[in-house]
Amino acid sequence: MPDVVTRFAPSPTGYLHIGGARTALFNWLFARRNGGKFLLRIEDTDQERSTPGAVKAILEGLTWLGITWDEGPYFQMERMALYRKEAERLLAEGRAYRCVCTPEELDARREAARARGEKPHYDRRCRNLPPGEAEGKPSVVRFLAPLSGRTVVRDLLRGNVAYENEQLDDLVLLRTDGSPTYNFVVVVDDATMGITHVLRGDDHLNNTPRQILLYEALGYPLPRFGHFPLIHGMEGGKLSKRQDDVSVTAYRDRGFLPEAMINYLVRLGWGHGDQEIFSVEELQKIFSLESVGKSPSRFDPEKLLHVNAHYIKTGEPDRLAVLLVPFLRRRGIEAEPSAWLAKAVRTFQERSRTLEEMAEASEYYFRRKDPDPKTAEKFLTPEMAPLLEEIARELADLPDFTPVAMEPVLLRAAENRGVKLGKVAQPVRVALTGGTVSPGLFEVMDVLGRDEVIRRLLHASGTIRGG
C-alpha cells in the first residue's frame, strides 16, 4: 500500500467545473509528488440528479486536462450492499436509530428554529422511540451522535479546528428508500478504499467533524484531512453559472490549451516564489500542500488568457496545427494538418491568445477576403493600381519566392515613389488579406504562395480600375 492515496469524488450532476478541476488537480499532483495513487470515484447516490451524461462530461474534462487516475472510476451505486451492511452494524450496535419524521415535518421545524434564531438542527425526537415503533412506517436511519464533548479536525492546511459536539447533528445515514447519503458513503468509501489524504474544498470543512465521529463509530482509522480555499467568480462568492464560465470543456471549445488551464489553475491558491509558468512534469516534482494558501481566490479569465497566449506562443507548430483544425472547420474551412498549416500557424503564434482567435484571424490564408468599403477607399486608391501591378510583375520574376527576396521589391517600389515602406505595405496588405492587420507581409506572402499573391494583387488592381 503506497504511503499516499488521494481521490477525486465528484457528483455527476453536471460538467466538470473550474473548482472541481482544481481539486482534482491538487489531489493528483499531491499523489504524484509523493509516489502515491490517485483514485476517481463517482458520488452518484443522489439518483434524482445523477446522470450518465454528467459522468461522461467529467471523465472527458479530466482526460482533456491530462489528469489520469490509477483506479476507478468507482460508482457508489455499485457498492450499495457495503453501505447497507455498515448501516446495519451501527444499528445493531446502538450507534444509529430509526427516525419516522417526515421531510415536511423537518422542514417546518427547521423554519421554526431559524425564526427563533437557533441553529436549525434536527431535534433528535426519534432517539427514544419505543422499540418496534418504527416498524411498518417509512423511516430513515440516523446516526446517534454524541451530545457533549468536542471534536477536533486536524487539518493539514488550517491547523486544528475544534467543534462542540452539541453543534453537530444526528445526520441521516440511509434515506427512506434505503439509499445512503453523502456523509455516510464518503466515510465508508474513503476508509475502505484506503484513502490516506482527504483533500477537498473548504465547503466540506464543516462536514468533517461529523465524518470523524462516523469514522470512530465504525472503527475506521482516520485519514488526514486538508481543505482548500474555494475559487470565487470575479464578483466574489461562489462561481456562478450565470456570471462566470465555469465548465472546463467550454474553455477547451473556445481554444484554450490544457497545459494553460493546468498552469492557471494550479496558481489559484498555490505559489512557488515568483514563478508563473510550470510544466506538468515540474509540478509533479515540486507541488506541496505547505505552499497552498488559505484564502479564497478569484477566477480571472484575463489572466487565463495571458497564460494560454504564452503556451500558444511557445507551442509546437505541428501540434497546434492539429488542434487548430476543428476550429477552422467550425468556420467552414476544410483544413488538414500539414507542414503548410504549421507554417501558417507559426505566423500567428505571437498574435493569438486562443486557437479560436487564431482560426478567425487566419481565414484569409484559406480564401480571399475582400476589404470593407471604408478600408478599400482608404488604401486601394486609383494611384495604387499601377503599383500593385508593378509589384505583382516583379514578384513573378523573382528567381526564389522567399521573404528575403520579396523585401527589396517592396522597398524599391516605395523608393521609386519617394514614400516610406508603410505607404506601400498597407495597400498590399489590404489586397492580400482584406484588412490592415496581419502578420509580417512577407510571412503572409510566403504562406499564400506566389500564385495566390499575384492573383490577389491583380484582383485588387482590377477592382480599382473596374470600380
Next chain:
RNA sequence: GUCCCCAUCGUCUAGUCUGGCCAAGGACACCGCCCUUUCACGGCGGCGACCGGGGUUCAAAUCCCCGUGGGGACGCCA
C-alpha cells in the same frame, strides 16, 4: 440567526511558521515610451497593497486580542 474559515496592489501571488535582509518583490490588467511595413511579440518606465484599533517587543506585513469585512456550512444534495 448559529457555527466555522479567511484577510498583502483592481486580480493572482512572494514575504507570515523561524519578527529585523520589506521606504513590501513578481505576474495579469491599465497607462506611457522604445522597437516597427500593420497588429502583435519583446524591452524600458509608471500607477497600485500589508482592512482598522489595541497590545507584546529595541524592532511587527509577520506574534496576541478585539473589531470590521468577505466567504462557507447549517438537507432524506454532494
